[in-house]
Structures are given as C-alpha cells and as structure tokens.
Amino acid sequence: MYERSGRRVEALRDVDLAVQTGELVSIVGPSGCGKTTLLFSVAGFIRPTQGELLVEGQPVSGPGSDRGVVFQSFALFKWLTVQQNVEFGPKMRGLPAPSRRERAEQLLALVGLTRFRDRYPYELSGGMQQRAAIARALANDPDILLMDEPFGSLDAQSREMMQEELLRIWQASGKTILFVTHSVDEAIYLSSRVVVFTSRPGRIKHVLDVPLPASRFDYHIRTSAEFIRAKQSILDMVREETLKQYEEEMS
Numbered sequence: 001m002y003e004r005s006g007r008r009v010e011a012l013r014d015v016d017l018a019v020q021t022g023e024l025v026s027i028v029g030p031s032g033c034g035k036t037t038l039l040f041s042v043a044g045f046i047r048p049t050q051g052e053l054l055v056e057g058q059p060v061s062g063p064g065s066d067r068g069v070v071f072q073s074f075a076l077f078k079w080l081t082v083q084q085n086v087e088f089g090p091k092m093r094g095l096p097a098p099s100r101r102e103r104a105e106q107l108l109a110l111v112g113l114t115r116f117r118d119r120y121p122y123e124l125s126g127g128m129q130q131r132a133a134i135a136r137a138l139a140n141d142p143d144i145l146l147m148d149e150p151f152g153s154l155d156a157q158s159r160e161m162m163q164e165e166l167l168r169i170w171q172a173s174g175k176t177i178l179f180v181t182h183s184v185d186e187a188i189y190l191s192s193r194v195v196v197f198t199s200r201p202g203r204i205k206h207v208l209d210v211p212l213p214a215s216r217f218d219y220h221i222r223t224s225a226e227f228i229r230a231k232q233s234i235l236d237m238v239r240e241e242t243l244k245q246y247e248e249e250m251s
Contacts, residue, residue, distance in 0.1 A: 009200075010200070010201040011034040011037040011200065011201060011202060012034040012037055012038060012041075012048075012201055012202045012203070013201040013202070013203050014203055015034075015038065015051075015202065015203060015204060016204070017195060017204060017207075019144075019176060019178060020176075021143075021176055022174055022175075022176055023176055023177070023192050023193065024170055024176075024177040024179060024190055024191050024192055025177070025178055025179065025191055025192065025193045025194075025195060026179045026180070026181055026186070026187035026190060026191040026193075026194050026195065027039070027178070027179070027180050027181075027187075027194075027195045027197060028181060028182065028183075028184055028187050028194060028195070028196055028197070028234060028238060029196060029197030029198065029199075029202060029205075029238060029241060030197070030198075030199050030200075030238060030241045030242040030245050031182070031242075032199075032200050032245070033197040033198065033199055033200050033202040033241070033245075034197060034200060034201065034202030035180045035197060035202065036148055036149075036180055037202070038180075038202070039146050039147075039148050039178060039180050040148075041053055041060070042055070042060065042067065042144070042146055042178060043063060043067055043069050043146050044060050044061065044062040044063040044064060044067065045063065055067065055143065055144065056143065065089070065093065065140040065141075065142060066142050066143045066144065067142050067143070067144045067145075067146055068137030068138060068139075068140060068142035068144070068145050068146065069137060069145075069146045069147075069148070070130070070133050070134055070137045070145065070146070070147045070148070070150045071133070071148055071150070072148055072149045072150055072152045072153055073153070074121070074126075074129045074130055074132075074133045075133060076121040076129060076132060076133055076136070077121075078120065078121050078122060079120075080120075081117065081118050081119060081120055082108070082113055082116055082117050082118070082119055082120075082121070082124070082132045083101075083104050083105075083108065083117040083118065085121070085132055085136050086103075086104040086107055086108060086132065086135045086136045086139050087100045087101065087103075087104045087139065088136065088139075089136065089139045089140045090103055090104075090139055090140060093140065100139075103139060104117075104135075104139065105117075107135040107138055107139060108135060110135065110138075110169060110172060110173070111131040111132070111134055111135045111165070111169065112131065112165075113128065113131055113132060113135065116128065125158070126153060126154050126155075126158060127154055127158040127161060127162050127165075130150055130151065130154070130162060131162070131165060133150070134150075134166070134169060138169075138173065138175070142175070143175070143176060144175070144176045144177070144178065145175045145176070145177045145178075146177075146178050147166075147177060147178070147179045147180065148180050149180055149181055149182065150162075150179075151163065151181075151186070152181075152182070159186070163186060163189055163190055164217060166190060167190060167216060167217070168217075171214075179191065184231055184234045184235055184238065185222065185231060187234070188210055188212070188227060188230050188231055188234070189212075189216060189221070189222060189227075191210050192209070192210060192214075193207055193208065193209055193210060194207070194208045194210060194230075194234060195207050196208070196234055196237045196238065196241075197241070198241050198244075199241045199242070199244050199245035199248070200245065205237055205241065206237055208230060208233065208234060210230060211226045211229075211230060212224075212226060212227065212230075
C-alpha cells in the first residue's frame with residue numbers, strides 16, 4: 001500500500017518470489033502493476049505494509065550496501081568525473097583513497113570506460129553513462145543488483161548493445177540481478193527466468209524458465225523458434241492483463 005492523491009493504493013498482493021544467488025530474473029507486466037514498487041521494496045526505499053522481504057535470510061529494513069540500484073535516469077553526479085562517481089559509494093563508507101581508486105579502476109575496466117575515467121557525465125553518450133551507473137552500483141560490491149528499466153531511455157541500437165554489455169558484466173561478476181522492464185524481448189534475452197505480473201494489484205501470473213542457452217551473444221538467437229514462442233506466450237499474458245486493467249479503469 002502507498003498514498004497517492006490522498007487515497008491508499010494497493011500496489012502488490014500475495015507476491016511470493018524467491019531469486020537464487022547468481023540468477024538474472026526479469027519482471028514484466030502492464031504499466032502500474034507494481035513492478036517498480038517491488039524493486040524499490042527490495043532496495044529498502046519502500047517498507048511493505050504486509051509480509052516480509054528477506055535478503056540472505058535477513059529482513060530488509062532499509063537501504064544497504066548489499067543491494068545496488070541502477071535507475072533509468074542514470075542518476076550520476078554531474079559535477080563529478082566518471083571515476084569520482086564510481087568512487088563515491090566506497091568513499092562514503094570510509095574506504096581509503098588507494099583502495100577505492102583500485103576498485104574504481106577494476107570496475108571501469110569491466111564496463112569498458114577506462115579511457116573515459118576523467119570525463120564528466122555530460123561528455124558521455126547515454127549508453128556510456130549507463131555503464132558508468134552500473135559500475136557505480138557495483139562499487140560497494142553488493143550481493144544484488146536492482147535495475148529499474150535501465151535502458152528505457154536509450155535508442156534501439158544502444159539498447160541492444162547495453163543488453164549484451166549487461167550479460168557480459170553479469171557473467172563476469174556473478175551478481176544476482178533483479179531487472180524490471182517493459183520490453184518482453186529484453187526480458188527474454190537477458191534472463192534465466194521471466195516473472196509476469198497481473199494488472200494492479202500486482203500478483204505473479206506466471207514464471208517462465210527461459211529456454212535459451214546461457215551464452216546468448218549470437219544476435220540471431222532473437223529470431224530462434226524458442227525465443228519467438230517465449231515472446232508470444234509472454235505478450236499474450238501481458239496483453240490479457242492490460243485489457244483487464246483498461247476495462248476496470250473504464251468501468
């Protein structure tokens with residue numbers, strides 16, 4: 001539940017989801033179905049009015065360094081260089097300058113931004129800014145990376161390149177990733193599982209185990225029969241829930 005325009009809104013209901021260590025799980029569903037509410041609850045930005053959230057068996061009581069968040073808007077500090085942005089979290093935790101510099105250099109190499117360490121965000125393309133944001137989220141070595149429609153503002157070509165980049169980073173880092181997106185293609189391409197939400201209040205309608213190999217860097221995998229069947233199945237479910245939501249809003 002949360003307050004909006006003076007009334008209480010039930011965003012989620014009876015959601016029971018377990019994400020295994022090292023998984024990349026995507027959440028899709030109609031607009032306003034509670035995807036981001038769930039993500040922000042795991043991040044500790046929102047406290048659930050019912051139920052509980054556990055990370056490694058411990059209740060989530062607020063934000064923590066064990067969870068890194070990547071937003072759609074990049075959320076980089078414009079007055080800091082790329083390297084200073086990446087070092088910001090470790091600096092706030094009191095990590096000595098040599099240690100945080102070493103950590104930043106490792107992450108900038110991981111996301112391919114070593115040559116741009118001294119640039120400011122406005123000097124980078126959208127895709128490069130998002131890579132910097134991912135590096136910054138990884139700087140505190142979180143157990144979980146929470147990503148809220150992180151590629152939504154990118155053009156189609158940059159978006160596909162960032163999807164491949166995220167797969168590479170995920171495989172290299174071994175992080176657990178919970179990924180919210182409106183793109184069914186993106187969810188299938190990236191994920192080990194795709195969770196489909198109903199219309200609000202969001203519930204889990206279906207969980208699809210993605211029938212694709214772990215290594216997905218072949219572009220043509222998006223035109224494979226398995227990919228197309230998975231896409232059509234999820235699109236049908238999302239469309240059904242979207243129509244339900246529209247009918248409820250019009251009644």
